[in-house]
Amino acid sequence: MPQAAERKALEKGLRKLNENMVTLAELSELAIRKAIDGLTRFDTEVAREVFTLDQEVYGLQLEIERTCIDLIALHAPVARDLRTITTSLKITTDLDRIGRYAKDLSELTLQFGSAQARPRADIARIRDMADHTIHMVDTSIDAFVKRDAESVRNIMEVDDEVDRMHDEIFIDLVRRIEDRTLDTESGARYILVNRYLERIADHAVNIGLRVVYMVTGDWLPRIRAADRAKRYPKPTSGGTP
Amino acid sequence: MNLGAFFCVVIALIPLGSLLFEATVRGIRSISPGFFALTTANGGIGNAIQGTLILIGLTAAIALPVGILTGIYLAEYGKNRVGAAIRFFVDVMTQIPSIVVGIFAFSLLLELGAIGIVSSRLVFSTTTGVIALSTIMIPFVARTSEEALRLVPISTRESALALGIPRYRAILRVVLPSASSAVITGALLGIARVGGETAPLLMTCLGSGYWFEGLDQPCESLPHTIYVFALGPDSALNQAAWGASLILVLMMLGIAIASRVVIRLRAGTR
Amino acid sequence: MPPKIHTEKLSAWYGPKRAIEDITLDFEEHAVSAIIGPSGCGKSTLIRCLNRMHETIPKARAEGKVLLNDEDVYALPAVTVRRRIGMVFQKANPFPTMSIYENVAAGLRLNGVRDRDKLDVAVLESLKQAALWDEVKDSLDKSGASLSGGQQQRLCIARALAVRPEVLLMDEPCSALDPIATAKIEDLIFDLRKDYTVVIVTHNMQQAARVADTTAFLYLGKLIETAGTRELFERPKETLTESYITGRFG
Numbered sequence: 001m002p003q004a005a006e007r008k009a010l011e012k013g014l015r016k017l018n019e020n021m022v023t024l025a026e027l028s029e030l031a032i033r034k035a036i037d038g039l040t041r042f043d044t045e046v047a048r049e050v051f052t053l054d055q056e057v058y059g060l061q062l063e064i065e066r067t068c069i070d071l072i073a074l075h076a077p078v079a080r081d082l083r084t085i086t087t088s089l090k091i092t093t094d095l096d097r098i099g100r101y102a103k104d105l106s107e108l109t110l111q112f113g114s115a116q117a118r119p120r121a122d123i124a125r126i127r128d129m130a131d132h133t134i135h136m137v138d139t140s141i142d143a144f145v146k147r148d149a150e151s152v153r154n155i156m157e158v159d160d161e162v163d164r165m166h167d168e169i170f171i172d173l174v175r176r177i178e179d180r181t182l183d184t185e186s187g188a189r190y191i192l193v194n195r196y197l198e199r200i201a202d203h204a205v206n207i208g209l210r211v212v213y214m215v216t217g218d219w220l221p222r223i224r225a226a227d228r229a230k231r232y233p234k235p236t237s238g239g240t241p
Numbered sequence: 242m243n244l245g246a247f248f249c250v251v252i253a254l255i256p257l258g259s260l261l262f263e264a265t266v267r268g269i270r271s272i273s274p275g276f277f278a279l280t281t282a283n284g285g286i287g288n289a290i291q292g293t294l295i296l297i298g299l300t301a302a303i304a305l306p307v308g309i310l311t312g313i314y315l316a317e318y319g320k321n322r323v324g325a326a327i328r329f330f331v332d333v334m335t336q337i338p339s340i341v342v343g344i345f346a347f348s349l350l351l352e353l354g355a356i357g358i359v360s361s362r363l364v365f366s367t368t369t370g371v372i373a374l375s376t377i378m379i380p381f382v383a384r385t386s387e388e389a390l391r392l393v394p395i396s397t398r399e400s401a402l403a404l405g406i407p408r409y410r411a412i413l414r415v416v417l418p419s420a421s422s423a424v425i426t427g428a429l430l431g432i433a434r435v436g437g438e439t440a441p442l443l444m445t446c447l448g449s450g451y452w453f454e455g456l457d458q459p460c461e462s463l464p465h466t467i468y469v470f471a472l473g474p475d476s477a478l479n480q481a482a483w484g485a486s487l488i489l490v491l492m493m494l495g496i497a498i499a500s501r502v503v504i505r506l507r508a509g510t511r
Numbered sequence: 512m513p514p515k516i517h518t519e520k521l522s523a524w525y526g527p528k529r530a531i532e533d534i535t536l537d538f539e540e541h542a543v544s545a546i547i548g549p550s551g552c553g554k555s556t557l558i559r560c561l562n563r564m565h566e567t568i569p570k571a572r573a574e575g576k577v578l579l580n581d582e583d584v585y586a587l588p589a590v591t592v593r594r595r596i597g598m599v600f601q602k603a604n605p606f607p608t609m610s611i612y613e614n615v616a617a618g619l620r621l622n623g624v625r626d627r628d629k630l631d632v633a634v635l636e637s638l639k640q641a642a643l644w645d646e647v648k649d650s651l652d653k654s655g656a657s658l659s660g661g662q663q664q665r666l667c668i669a670r671a672l673a674v675r676p677e678v679l680l681m682d683e684p685c686s687a688l689d690p691i692a693t694a695k696i697e698d699l700i701f702d703l704r705k706d707y708t709v710v711i712v713t714h715n716m717q718q719a720a721r722v723a724d725t726t727a728f729l730y731l732g733k734l735i736e737t738a739g740t741r742e743l744f745e746r747p748k749e750t751l752t753e754s755y756i757t758g759r760f761g
Contacts, residue, residue: 217746405594
């Protein structure tokens with residue numbers, strides 16, 4: 001039957017896509033782990049490794065895009081296949097961004113390394129936030145690989161926590177700069193680090209949401225917005241909605 | 242293989258060829274105006290031709306409507322047990338030897354005459370002849386009509402019904418016209434068939450040396466004339482028999498050609 | 512808004528063999544509804560039960576309700592039902608002995624309409640609605656068989672529309688046509704929904720995805736799932752539906 005043969009090609013394509021996605025995810029996670037490791041230990045060697053990883057990530061992302069477009073053009077996928085392919089397409093952007101931020105963090109590491117004075121400030125909080133961020137990246141990528149929607153259903157709440165930490169750290173850094181416990185240059189760099197970590201966490205959230213969509217078809221932001229609208233209806237000029 | 246098949250075709254055509262040849266060569270001598278103007282009593286075949294035409298005309302008038310309507314019934318409504326039974330009987334009737342049909346008509350009129358429903362004079366009359374020929378022609382036309390209607394694809398019927406047309410109208414105004422050339426061909430072939438029947442006429446309308454005298458009188462016909470002329474001792478009449486044969490063959494040929502023309506014409510208008 | 516057609520536990524048999532089982536389904540007015548499913552799942556049987564065409568097959572019977580605007584289709588005369596619910600078949604079959612004009616006018620003529628002006632207007636409008644007028648307006652008395660496959664099918668659509676039905680049933684109307692002819696007919700179906708309710712049976716899922724507002728999936732005579740087309744093709748609820756539309760059946 002012709003249908004079965006077409007599916008074989010599609011299946012093969014989907015398998016290849018999945019392999020590449022997993023590789024891409026692992027590369028991205030490795031990049032961010034190395035970047036944060038290098039940053040916290042001021043290790044410029046590790047930082048340089050991240051640049052190579054980012055290149056690989058970018059190249060692989062392009063290949064995956066190509067694969068997704070081919071699958072859509074040739075097989076007119078529907079339902080789960082469609083969701084898997086479009087999700088992959090979207091997630092590669094997030095993973096690529098994570099790799100890019102890893103590279104940016106590594107650049108900061110190099111800049112720190114050439115600084116005259118190592119900052120003495122206690123950056124435990126940043127380390128803490130970095131751990132949270134890595135954990136989010138790890139969870140969402142794991143959910144993608146295992147096709148597990150449950151583990152990321154609450155990812156938006158975890159992100160709220162990270163956002164809070166980001167705001168606190170920012171205020172703290174500004175204070176330290178103002179009362180000179182941290183030099184301006186390092187302070188500025190740490191503000192950037194703070195920012196990058198928060199953005200990486202956002203991307204991890206995106207990945208998590210897309211995984212939920214891929215597996216169940218639910219797009220949580222829309223559902224949450226609808227819920228909120230139901231619970232807190234906007235006041236209208238006349239009558240009830 | 243091809244050569245063998247061709248050879249067989251030649252063999253098959255030899256009788257037909259020689260028949261046409263003989264009939265033409267021998268019969269042509271009899272053709273003259275007098276041949277057609279004189280009655281069989283006087284050595285011509287005028288009344289025979291007249292008789293044959295009247296017989297097949299009346300038979301067609303009866304058998305065509307009845308046969309075609311039967312064919313319509315069998316094709317359109319006869320998909321059940323009753324239809325199957327009727328179809329079987331009709332098939333059997335097409336196989337009945339024509340002399341048996343003749344005896345049937347003869348004895349039917351005999352019985353009716355004995356009971357007094359009709360005059361017993363009718364036993365040997367045109368009427369009986371028409372009854373016999375109709376009994377042969379009706380099943381034939383019924384079957385050819387049924388086959389013709391079956392050739393119309395189901396989709397045509399369905400499309401007509403899907404327009405909200407009552408079934409009988411769909412059949413008469415859409416299906417039957419679609420099958421018309423096949424039905425007409427069947428009708429013409431049926432006419433040709435009964436035109437050449439001899440045996441039933443022997444026992445029913447007998448023969449007569451005179452021009453047509455009435456439905457209740459015996460009636461001459463070409464096959465009967467050929468039979469009588471050919472077997473008689475008079476050699477002039479033997480010759481006339483060939484002439485009559487030629488005429489009969491030409492009539493049958495004419496009908497066959499007419500049916501071809503009808504098919505061509507209808508195909509051409511598409 | 513009440514549905515145009517509502518079936519309630521509709522079942523149908525051909526002799527002893529059950530073809531569809533307990534199908535309860537709505538068809539919305541002024542919308543295109545598609546019925547999809549593998550061969551033999553009962554799609555054609557289902558729509559034939561809607562305009563009682565299944566009755567033309569010997570030994571066919573149906574149970575359950577079919578309501579057209581809340582009227583019981585099986586309580587009305589079959590002829591009336593078929594005038595209000597028209598049908599177009601898989602293989603285009605213009606009446607062979609009739610011209611293009613006569614084909615389109617056939618439904619009206621054979622129902623007793625004689626007024627030449629009325630017929631002219633009906634033929635013009637129907638051919639326009641079937642997107643065929645421009646192509647045949649100068650050859651209305653040519654035979655229906657002189658048209659191409661796609662044109663013949665549009666002719667059959669015009670013929671069905673001429674009697675002004677409320678609903679148009681289409682049984683795989685494009686399966687014998689090439690992609691261009693198919694596209695033309697799909698466009699015309701899209702436009703028809705303004706004035707008619709369309710139910711289309713198709714084995715081509717992409718076609719259902721392209722033209723239908725609602726899609727119902729049938730399997731082995733049962734209704735498995737029905738939903739808005741986008742919903743059904745993006746996130747079907749039933750595993751069986753998903754298997755079928757992703758082509759992983761069997």
